[in-house]
Amino acid sequence: MNNTPTWYQMDHIANLVNEDLHDLLVLATTNGIKLQKKSGTITVHRNDLTRLFEEISRDVPRRRHVLTKSLLPHLDLPWAKALKGIYEEDAAWPASMSPQQGEFLRSLIQNINPKKCLEIGCFIGASTLWICSALEDCGNNGILHSVDLYGDKMPFKHIKYMFLLDALSYIQKRLDEAELSHRNIQHVGHSHLVGSQYDKLIGDELDFLFIDGDHTIEGATGDFLLYEPHLKKGGYLMFHDIYPEVCGWDGPAHVINSIIAKQPGKYQFVELDTAPQNYGISLIKKIAK
Known part of the structure; x- marks a missing residue:
């Protein structure tokens, strides 16, 4: 609906x-x-x-992610061209995952070779394309399930030009350009509503879970508690925006410090600095059910 x-x-x-x-x-x-x-x-x-x-925003100077410090300008591939298009959008900075972080995510997926992935929070599709491009390279039947409201993206933190109409159609267009539509299934709705129907909509256990949706304490905690039980033993979980003093959000850090770090027998995790904005990433491996 x-x-x-x-x-x-x-x-x-x-x-x-x-x-x-x-x-x-x-x-x-x-x-x-x-x-x-x-x-x-x-x-x-x-x-x-x-x-x-x-x-x-007519007279407002634009800021952009710097692509020259990534591999994207040097790749003549459909997925790379589609990602370059995303990063050229006014709405992309600063909320989209940076190219440097995207390359890390893509490399991670290539290394762990997951069959079933799920991301909560897509914004305008950068993380979606990074993950799907890696799944394509893995050469198996890997699929990414994406959960988002997919509505109109409105200005954030008074960045007047950060606007994009109809994120769902936009992301679908970029996936088509990238020749990756077959790697992505979109679930339009609140993450808690989709999660409550997990068995029906998604089914099997996850190999990789990326939580990057509601960054409030309530939202991030709710997403973790709802989706983490579907992550298989040996699977990987990633949080984006883990440093509140930089990104301005407390939710991901709260989950890591209050839940994950207190269960060393269940999780192994590392916190990584990121560029160019050090919003941070946490990579967690689930070592026990």
Whole structure:
């Protein structure tokens, strides 16, 4: 079921981009963007969001992931070209996994050769393509299950240009370009809802689990407790954004420190620094059920 809103409240958008509401209304009307009052609140139609954010961010300098420090510019392969396209999007920085982190993830998958993988949180598809490209190279029937709301990606931390409409269609397009659609199954919905139907939707145990969704303590803990029991003995779990002082989120670190680190007979884990932003990665091996 598609829960994407048709109308977006302008006061909410003003808060997201840290702009005065009155100034934002003037900007919209000056540029011919139609507004409509609904239930006492001024709203903008979803079809006009792209134009609105283009005007909001017109004079804002863009930041990008630096591809020259990765292998991507040197690879003339469909998956590499698709990933380069993702990293060229305004929405990619800083929330998308960096190319350096992506190369680590891809190498990990190539080494552990998993048959069934699951990621929670896809954003605009960078991690999805890194994992699927590695599964393709492994040459087996490996599949990645991806769980996300797949809605419109709105500005984050007042980064005014970080916007992308319809993440699901966008990711599917990039997977087609990468010739990797056969490696990915998308589950559209809240991770807790999908997890509650795990046996029906996903089935067998996991070889690799990547948790990168809701980064709050409640969200990360809930995802771990719901999906970790489906990770087989000898399987690997990875958390992204484990350093709260850098990434601004406490959830992944809480799970590692409060649950995983307190069960040394069940897990082996290491925390890794990452580049260019040291948000950190934790790699965990499940050594006992």
